[in-house]
Amino acid sequence: MLKWIPLLPLIGFTINGFWYALIQCRPGAKKAGATIPGLIATLAIFGAFLISVKTFLELKGMPAEGRFVEQHLFNWIHVGDLDLKMALRVDSLSTLFTLVITGVGTLIHLYSIGYMSHDATPGKFFAYLNLFCFAMLMLVMGSSLPILFLGWEGVGLCSYLLIGYWYEDLEKAKAGKKAFIANRVGDLGFLLGMFMIYTHFGTLEFTKITELLARGDFIAAISPAAITATCLLLFVGCTGKSAQIPLYVWLPDAMAGPTPVSALIHAATMVTSGIYLVSRLNGLFSLSHTAMMTMAVIGGLTAFFAATIAIAQNDIKKVLAYSTVSQLGYMFLACGVGAYTAGVFHVITHAFFKALMFLGAGSVIHGMHEEQDILKMGGLRLKMPVTFVTFLVGWVAICGLPPFSGFFSKDEILWNAFASPHGSKLLWVVGAVTAAMTAFYMTRMFYLTFMGKPRFDESKMGGAHDSHAAHGHDDHAGHGHADHGHAPQGVHESPATMTIPLVVLAILSIVGGFIGIPHMSWLEEWLEPVIPAHDPATFTAGHTTEYLLMGVSTLIAILSIAYAWKTYTNLKEASARKARHAKLHETLEHKWYVxxxxxxxxxxxxxxxxxxxxxxxxxxxxxxxxxxxxxxxxxxxxxxxxxxxxxxxxxxxxxxxxxxxxxxxxxxxx
Amino acid sequence: MNTENLVAPWVVQSFCAMIFFIGLSGVLVRRNILVILMCVELMLNAVNLSFVAYAHQLQDMGGQMAVFFIIVVAAAESAVGLGLLIAMFRTLKTVDTDEIRLLKE
Known part of the structure; x- marks a missing residue:
């Protein structure tokens, strides 16, 4: 049964891929439209989601020690001592990932049906999407490092295909190439780390590695330097895939792809694979204090710098992209201070609210006829009510206001950064400042997009077909709007296939945090077999401090929101302030010239x-x-x-x- | 069998060699393809004679057997050769090897 989780998307890819390559590609072939390929792809991933849920329920009924399902598919490589099996293994950690990937993935697929309705080659798009999900599922379900690596490379390839989807535009093709190359640099690190593990552990299977890690005498025989080197090499792989300093540069450029792709890659799947790897091998990482420290510092720095850049971006997707980099920095900060559970928790909540915001942004872009500049939006709350309300939820969630999901996961991370044995006050300060900046730039984006007065000329909107062609919707102008049930002109709310996923994700963004309420965290207990829980005694601060910090961070977020709100209500004053700090603003706008x-x-x-x-x-x-x-x-x-x-x-x-x-x-x- | 009246073997073999080399020099020297073909026949028959002589001297019928084969093959060869020659003459209007250098072109 397990094998059908990755197999269904693969089947969907095969159907759509062959259909596209053999039939639709022919000159003069009848255009299939987005609906049928989209439905095939959506059904495939939805089926995978149902099986994931079933697997999850199965696991739920098992005792904590034996909480895993395994399926051996075939013997893959057998050379000398190396005996690699192609086997899938789902335990409490990977089941969460499969649920998120297939669940959020389904919503994104559904959304894409609406979003890609004007596209010239939707069959190809949906084939890629399904292939992407297949690779990602292999990544989290593989029972050994090479299978994980297979998925790891697979998502790299698919990100290249999807980011450069509109490859007629040279800039977009370049963005795809950049993502691929930056990832390759990281992959080299991952590969070397994998070799190191094989050299020292003699096996690549997670279960065996975990067993060996538990044996003190075995670990004592390995030099600490080797362990640190292994961890750092694996972490290099993570910096590539999960967009950390110094390899994060590909992610903002990856916004060149269609918006659902951004949501899929940057929220639900690919970028979280680094966190998955670290949490999966948490026993190994915990052995090396240097590696942990590096991870926490890099994570903190990434969170901070990306947030500063996000403040000065005007492209709605760029803001979200830097926000993603920043949030991923948070997750690595969490892993670096030993709070793997908090990292995974943030992966989940972030998947909800970031997918929601990306899809919301996509809805805005779709409704605004490919306009991405937030300075040219404004007042959209009336034109796009559903998008507005759902985006509002995402905004509150990422700002970290209770009781929305972002609050719980972010606070968990900040608390661990402050008090865990690996953490320090400085890391907490970095995290808290980043949280304040996050609230600021998100409010800025939200306000400029939805509030205030419209800053666009609606009468020009309907006729703006030229800009569509420039954005790659080549056949857009040919069809005309009326064919697709659009209002003939003007800004409009998106169709139901796009708004339904938004609503579902909004609900998840509200309730998603309740799985990890401090001190009664279901998540911590659930992940216990994979990620050993903290001993509260090792924490350097008590409960009173914890609640105090919680209050402080909430207060920071509220103040930051209020400040941003006040600033951007008066746009003249805001631009005057911008002019006063022109140099700083320019540096930020140019992303620190990285x-x-x-x-x-x-x-x-x-x-x-x-x-x-x-x-x-x-x-x-x-x-x-x-x-x-x-x-x-x-x-x-x-x-x-x-x-x-x-x-x-x-x-x-x-x-x-x-x-x-x-x-x-x-x-x-x- | 009375051997005294017979010709000595070396005489016969010398004779054969003589005819063979006459044929060979004809092949190498003459320019007329028809003559060259005839010289080839001369060489073949010299060999035949040599075979027969040895067959008699060594009392081995294998030599005579070989001669039969050679005669058959030679007949076929001359038939094909003459046919080619005629075809060649029809297209090239010459049988002079100095003028036929198709292999070089």
Whole structure:
């Protein structure tokens, strides 16, 4: 039964993929539209969701020690001592991930039916989406590191395909390439880390690694440096996949893909795989204090810097992208201070509210006819009521106001950063400041988008077909709006396939936090078999402090929201303030010039080196050698050619000479 | 069997060799394809004679057997050769090997 969870999306991919590649791709083929491929894909992932739920219920009925389901599919690789089985294993950790992936994935698939209705090649899009889900499910369900790696690479590939989906636009194709290459850098780290694990543990299966980790004598035999190196290498892999400093640069650019893709990659699936890996191998990471510290510091820094950048972005999706990077930093901060449960908790709540916000933003963009600049929006609360209300929920959740889901998970992280044995006050300060900034930029985005007066000219909206073509909706202009049940012009609310997922996600964003209420956390108890719970005695602060900090962080969020609200109510004053801090604002708007720095520090040198290698090695040496061989054989041929006179008698004489020589050799033996 | 009246073997073999080399030099020297073909026949028959002589000398019928085969093959060869020759003459209007250098072109 277990195998059907990843298999169903794979089947969906096969159907849609072949249908697209063999039939719809043909010139003159009838366009299938988004509905049927979309339904196939949605049903596939929904089926996977139902099985995930069934598996979850099965696990729920089991005792905590033996809480796992396993299915052995086939023997994959058998070489020497290495015996790799293709096996799926779902335990309390991975079941949460499968639920989130398939659940949120289903909603995103459903949403895409509406969102992609104008697209030229929806069959291809849905095939990619399903393939993506398949890879992600393999990642979380694999019973050993190589299977995880298989999924790890699979999501990398699919992110490339989906981000560069509108590849006619060079910028978007470049964004896909960037995501792929940044991920490859991380993957190298992951691969090396995996080799290290095999060298020291002699196995790649999670269960066996966990068993070995529990044996003190075995661990004592491994040098601490090796463990630290392993953890850091794996963490390099995580920085790539989960967009941490220094490899986070691909994620904001990945906004070039269709918005549902952003929601799927950045909220529900791919970026959380780093957290999954760390939580899965939490026993290993906990052994190395250095690795933990690195993880916490990198996470904290990423959270902080990404939040500062998000403040100055005007593209609604860019704000969300940096917010995602920032929230992922939070999760690694949690893992770094040993609070893996809090990290996983934040993965789940973040999946809800961030998917909600991405889809909400997609709805806004769809309704605004591909307008992404929040400075050109405003007052959308009246035009798009459902989007407005659901987005409101997402906004409150990410700002961390109780009792919305973001509050619980964020607070859990902040508390652990403050009080856990690995944590420190400084990390808490970074986290709290980031929380304040998060509330600020989210309020800014929310206010500029939905509140205030409209800052766009609606009469121009309906006719703005040119901009659609520029955004890759090539056939948009050809169809006209009326075909799709749109109002002929103007800003409009999105169709039901898009609003239903928003509503469901909004409800989840409200209630999602209740699985991890402090001191009666269902989640902590559930994850106990995989992630050992903290011993409260090791905490450096008591309950009173905890509640106090909770209050402080809520207060910070409220103050920050109020400040942002006040600032952006008076837009003139806001822009005047912006002008006063022009230099800072420019730096932030240019993302601390990180892309530029990478360009000059990494990309340019590599490019120049490539040019040099090309000219000095390829052209000067290799080409010369190859062409030289050609010239030598040509010359030899010219010389040998003179012997061929064409006269029969000359040939006969040569045959005679040859015969005489051969006979002479045979008779005399020279 | 009275051997005294017979020709000595070396005489016969020398004779054969002579005919063979006459044929060979004809193949190498003459320019007319028809003559070349005839010279080839000469070489074949020299070999035949040599075979027969050895067969008699060594009292082994294998030599005579070989001769039969050679005669058959030679007949076929000359039939094919003459056919080719005629075809060649029709298209090229010559039988002079100096003028036929198709292999080089």
């Amino acid at each position: 892309d530029e720095a990478y360009e000059s520090a990494v990309i340019q040198p590599i490019y120049e080196m490539s040019v040099k290698l090309w000219k000095n090695v390829d052209v000067a040496v290799i080409d010369r050698v190859v062409l030289g061989f050609g010239r030598v054989s040509e010359w030899t041929g010219q010389a040998a050619r003179t012997a061929q006179t064409g006269s029969i008698q000359v040939y006969a004489v040569m045959i005679l000479i040859g015969l005489a020589l051969s006979l002479g050799y045979l008779v005399r033996g020279f």
